[in-house]
Amino acid sequence: MKIAVCVKHVPEGVKRIDASSKRLDRSGEGALNAFDANAVEEALRLKEAAGGGEVVLVSLGPAKAQDALRKALAMGADRAVLISDDAVAGSDLVATSYALAKALERENADLVLFGQQAGDSDGAVLWAAVADRLRRPMVSQAAELTHGDGKLTVKRQTEFGYDVIETPLPAVVAVSDAINEPRYPSLKGIMGAKSKPQETLSLADLAVEADRVGTDGSRTEVYALNAPPSRGESRKIDDDGNAAQQIVDFLAEKRLV
């Protein structure tokens, strides 16, 4: 089975939004999005269970995202493809999913895996857009994955409990962080990562039109950055024996009891 895992390089440390571009400042150091490690782990387990196959990492990001990819390679992925092009900066969901889908079409994997969310934007929607572009079945919030008879059985968690969903392959699946505990890269894995194939592609390599990505290809924009609204009137009281009643009154006022 060939599995493509979409991973992201996210900024490390205290994040800030650049006031002039109104975008997340990505100039600092970055690392592999922690949630993506679950997807890489699951891909490796599926490959191990199947006794063969290939795990390829697909990422969209700056050139330095190679470092994040290296970590996932050290965990055991076979190779990595990075789409890196200045024109991609500022892409929203529509533009990002378009470019990513192009790269995934080229890989034509049996299964495309995503992590639960991106640690930088809290975005948790990309896979559904990509699946629609690839015209493949999609399941998100997977807490358990089993593969057999050419289909996947997915246990997913929703607000209401667990669903069990079956899907034929090829498919797109987003895993939750409850699905597994990602492995630590072994020293041999770390040393071997450097010699694994790491390919960098431009948009031209993927035949992605320049006006489909970046600001031109995006359908959303940022107008302004503001300080968070104050939490409203904050009250502080000393307990004079009556505090419990005051809390209940407060909750009643807020219609919380």
Next chain:
Amino acid sequence: MSTLVFLEHHGNELLKPSLGVLSKAASLGDEDVAGVVIGSDVRALADEAGKFGAARVHVADDPRLEAPLAQPRVDVLAQLVRDNGYDTVLFANSVLAADVAAGLAARLDAGLNWDLTDVVRDDGRLVGKRPALQDSIYVDVGWTSEPRLALFRQGSFDPTATGGSAEVEDVNVQLEEFSTSARMVEQAHEESEGPSIEDAEVVVAGGRGLGGPENFTLVEQLAKALGGAVGATRAVVDAGWYPYSTQVGQTGKTVAPKLYIACGISGAIQHKVGMQASGVIVAINKDPNAPIFEFSDLGVVGDVHEVVPKLTELVNQRKGS
């Protein structure tokens, strides 16, 4: 502006967050706010939507739509938007709705802004409010084309019943092959008792101010009275008072319930980043200088051992009456 609201349902009821978004859309002053109900045997839900401000409700009623899977819903919505020319489609966030919204964005090449807490009309244009970087900054976002798609945080708006009624229109359901190839085998099988801490609408959390592990029963009893889940700080998890699975904060869970009650918690930033997005925060701590009071809606300077049991009793009384 003509707006369509995705109305999610479960157990034969429309979900409150969806109705909240519907009420919000109606309050923006549009003449034409429509809802869409998608499922099997769901026609009855359309009337309910009318009461919360929908002028028109599209009903896509089809056995193939019974399972709450996203992709067939994208097909239905795409068709509705194309046929009726809706320029705005709104969703209340959920596992299902997020997938539907994103799929629809790709299908229609439409802009999607997500995690919004509000939307306003500003000088004729629609502006979404999106908290970012753990709610430390609020970003005003917009759309450069139509249709505009928006996904709102749960609990952003309260449903307001206006008592109207909606015109019901049936949708002629046409589904793509890839949209229907995933199949629900077993649905919503509840395994745990009480809500999980991440899904709970109420979280009651305990910190070192409780004084000892035995006092966590106070927290548990209050959580039970409020139908909520129990959380804990790193310090008490470290001390072995409570299991790691309940830890809220930087290295634990991130929660955003409607109500968070912090009992004996000082409110260090490591804890704050895990719960600051909560709707209403109530803190009980005997240290008047505890940082938690800086981001609480109601702060009580007092002894948790006295205040919490009394509170539990009062909540139980209220429920009983």
Next chain:
Amino acid sequence: MKPADFPPSFRAADYVAPPTDPEAERIEVGVLIVGAGPAGLACAIRLGQLLEDAPEIRERLGEVPVAVLEKGKQPGSHLVSGAVVNPRALRRLFKGRARIEDMPFYGPVHDESVYMLTAKRAIRIPAPPTMKNDGNFVASLSQLGRWLGERAEEGGAIFLPETAAEKLLVDGGRVRGVRTGDKGRGRNDEELGNFEPGADIVARVTVLAEGTQGHLTGVALDRFGLGGENPQVWALAVKEVWRVAKPLRRVIHTMGWPLRPQAKYREFGGSFIYPMGDDMVTLGMVVGLDYRVAELSVHDLLQELKTHPLVRKLLAGGERVAWGAKTIPEGGFLSLPRRLHAPGLLLCGDGAGMVNVPALKGIHYAIESGSLAAEAAFAALRRGETPWRPGALAAYDDAVRQSFIWRDLREVRNMRQAFGRGFWMGGALAGAMTATKGRFPPGDRRTELDAEQEILRTDRARSYPTPDGSLTFDKLSSVFASGNRTRDDQPNHIVIRRDVPREVAELWTRMCPAQVYEVAGDGVAVTPSNCVQCGAITAKGGRLTPPEGGSGPEYTLT
């Protein structure tokens, strides 16, 4: 009472072992460098240069001629310094390959001021000759480390990040390499689902470039009896980086307030305030860990410093963007190891104590010693001799003795100790020493271990400001700003006695900038996941051992 009365149950011998992995499973490398700081990276870069011209030796060293082990996520993750860098060693290392302008510096030092502070006033004093920074450059060492890491990688070094060097592999009196730490253990040392055992890495030459309080450096000094004439002593530095509204155009050092001049307290130290381009300023407080006051907290002294009118003005309208803490070896010349080599082993940089305290400099010594270690290792490998033969690496000691490292450190050898007599007296003596290039006053003064200082209880903490979250910060939010998100459920890596008297518990609680210790009923409670691995506990009566690789802070600007 003193912290040394309560020694930790730490035995260096427990961290020395022969290789245990079956031969086929050992990871073999040519030269193993422990630590991706300025010393280790300079060593890797220099080796890369030398091997580039000697393909036959590179061939002989096998698949991985040079490997660099780093406990942080990447080079720079655990680096903290001022820093004003003397470019001398970098110029030599990159001669004909890169210019200073290519390196991530925030420009040269144009102007500098030294102030004696009182609570309200700042009195400008002439800069002591050792503190002149003409021709030096301001840098974030964390950023410089990342840049050096890229150069080392270009030169062919293989990095093993997120990997702790836990044991020194010694076999037949010869250093064979290191054993790396396990990963994926739970709080009670149990193996978790993703347990990944450590591995033996064997090498022809092992270079310990671990920086201050190097774990295996300490073990090696003990194993090979390499301790210097004086025991090593340390200072603790806590610093912040601020985004500021107005650019600072000069380098500032302060002495005096908030430290107290009375000799009995032994509060020796000062502050630095450096510009980082037009929109950032870094400032830090450095205090010798031979202080005696139980309530002394370098973190809180830094917070207090920021309330001084001089400093407050510089930070007005600004925002704190980073925080970090680290110890600095301050023993100087007399605390240097007797030898910097053992069979198969070389010691470099801060780990070996190569810091010039009066000049507030160590980075260029680290870089130079790393380069010299590379040259000595290469020479031994080129001669085809077994580098683990006793004395085969002695050329390194000779090279260090002939270098500016030795000259500089020797010149200032008594200056740090002079401050034990109180600030004013120390200042006068230091001046005399500078003027006479270390000849006056004659005689080498001994120093005591930091943990041997009697504890005094005073009301030191009364003056610390209450954190306001904008100018002044508490310890936990500072740990947060360091990027530390260590897994909570890993085994405790801090070896201390828990059942200590209140004085000691309070000393540790106040001392630790990361709120690892708390006074508990009858001793001290420990939160190891807060630890930013500054090393202060080792100086003051405990022992820091490396936690699981990848733990600790994620410094990017410090």
